[in-house]
Amino acid sequence: MTSNKHLYRYLTEKIKKSGKLQFSEFMNETLYNLDLGYYTNKEKIFGKEGDFVTTPVISSLFGECLSEEFINISHSLKEPSILEFGGGDASLLISMLKKLQKQNCLPGKYIIVEISPRLIELQKKNIKKEIPELLNLVEWRNNLDEVSIDGLIIANEFFDSLPTERFKYDGNNFLMSYITESDDNLKEVWDKITDEQNKELEIAIGARNKVFPKNYVSELNMEYKKWVQRINKSINNGVIMIIDYGYNSQEYFLDDRMEGTLVCIHNHQSHFDPLINIGRQDISSFVNFSHLSNLAVKNDFLVDGYLSQSSSLLNLGILEIYENKEYESDQKVMELNKLKNILLPNTMGEIFKILVLKKNINKKLLSTKEFNYTHKL
Numbered sequence: 001m002t003s004n005k006h007l008y009r010y011l012t013e014k015i016k017k018s019g020k021l022q023f024s025e026f027m028n029e030t031l032y033n034l035d036l037g038y039y040t041n042k043e044k045i046f047g048k049e050g051d052f053v054t055t056p057v058i059s060s061l062f063g064e065c066l067s068e069e070f071i072n073i074s075h076s077l078k079e080p081s082i083l084e085f086g087g088g089d090a091s092l093l094i095s096m097l098k099k100l101q102k103q104n105c106l107p108g109k110y111i112i113v114e115i116s117p118r119l120i121e122l123q124k125k126n127i128k129k130e131i132p133e134l135l136n137l138v139e140w141r142n143n144l145d146e147v148s149i150d151g152l153i154i155a156n157e158f159f160d161s162l163p164t165e166r167f168k169y170d171g172n173n174f175l176m177s178y179i180t181e182s183d184d185n186l187k188e189v190w191d192k193i194t195d196e197q198n199k200e201l202e203i204a205i206g207a208r209n210k211v212f213p214k215n216y217v218s219e220l221n222m223e224y225k226k227w228v229q230r231i232n233k234s235i236n237n238g239v240i241m242i243i244d245y246g247y248n249s250q251e252y253f254l255d256d257r258m259e260g261t262l263v264c265i266h267n268h269q270s271h272f273d274p275l276i277n278i279g280r281q282d283i284s285s286f287v288n289f290s291h292l293s294n295l296a297v298k299n300d301f302l303v304d305g306y307l308s309q310s311s312s313l314l315n316l317g318i319l320e321i322y323e324n325k326e327y328e329s330d331q332k333v334m335e336l337n338k339l340k341n342i343l344l345p346n347t348m349g350e351i352f353k354i355l356v357l358k359k360n361i362n363k364k365l366l367s368t369k370e371f372n373y374t375h376k377l
């Protein structure tokens with residue numbers, strides 16, 4: 001596997017001009033450069049022939065469960081809608097709208113906030129194939145400007161894909177990662193932390209005192225703050241569900257996690273080197289849910305719950321939905337295997353968490369009713 005030559009050349013030219021790129025800038029270009037980035041240019045990303053699968057791609061039961069929460073809150077809202085960050089291949093949208101159509105509870109509109117024109121095309125194609133009659137409910141935006149909604153906001157595997165910074169503790173000071181080049185090779189170098197980054201690191205660590213071991217490397221995502229503020233501006237009344245792989249800050253910054261949480265994936269194989277396969281591999285970092293929750297509180301959201309994915313889906317009745325569905329011949333066994341993949345602790349059930357935030361809504365939620373460990377944030 002080699003890098004995308006054009007993107008590699010573009011990056012080295014850019015570095016020659018400015019000397020170095022912040023790690024987040026490098027990650028942003030490799031993933032989202034409009035012409036050459038991984039999400040904007042790669043032919044197949046999701047599914048067996050792509051690089052990875054996400055929960056909605058694995059099974060429609062996931063979207064059917066989230067629909068239960070939408071139905072639950074929609075009774076207390078005037079014109080309830082759904083907004084999804086990063087629509088992927090539209091699997092989540094399709095499973096939710098199919099279910100909500102059957103239940104006679106369609107949203108006023110379903111907004112997808114998506115940065116990749118190529119993925120927007122894929123989403124449109126898949127929606128036209130599966131539910132052409134509902135295409136007119138769907139709106140695409142590439143940011144939250146001028147979006148104003150009441151309803152349910154969902155971010156599944158969105159925050160992990162936001163360009164992050166990496167920091168290192170050298171025993172005395174925190175340093176930040178930059179990417180530079182020499183003899184046309186990319187390499188990581190470390191430079192001083194800014195005041196703004198230092199402040200954000202305090203929010204990411206939270207109330208607990210933390211002494212990092214020497215040469216400890218981890219991630220600090222400066223994008224979280226912007227997105228939490230933007231969501232606050234866009235949602236009037238409703239619920240936000242952030243679902244992703246991640247930890248609270250105590251687990252995130254475990255002493256033993258000396259190399260951080262950054263992970264690259266290509267063809268269903270993961271590794272930890274972001275400087276290879278440029279433009280051909282995904283790069284992501286685990287989500288620091290304490291950091292997100294601390295920012296949410298600063299922005300006057302109510303933190304309603306922090307649970308494992310499996311607990312939340314069980315609260316939403318995933319087993320009953322599975323049992324009551326009609327399947328053809330051996331489909332039920334196949335679906336059971338998918339269910340295990342989503343729920344069991346050794347697969348996606350525990351490593352994936354859900355953070356549920358509320359704004360101006362009193363309704364008791366289904367997804368957080370039991371097994372809630374908000375106190376661990």
Ligand SMILES: C[S@@+](CC[C@H](N)C(=O)[O-])C[C@H]1O[C@@H](n2cnc3c(N)ncnc32)[C@H](O)[C@@H]1O
Nearest residue numbers: 039054086087088113114115116156157158161
């Ligand atoms: C890992 S994929 C997850 C896709 C989908 N949510 C799923 O679970 O299958 C990340 C998605 O977020 C989109 N994305 C990443 N950064 C974005 C941004 N700043 N604005 C809008 N979409 C973004 C990507 O293009 C992609 O659709």
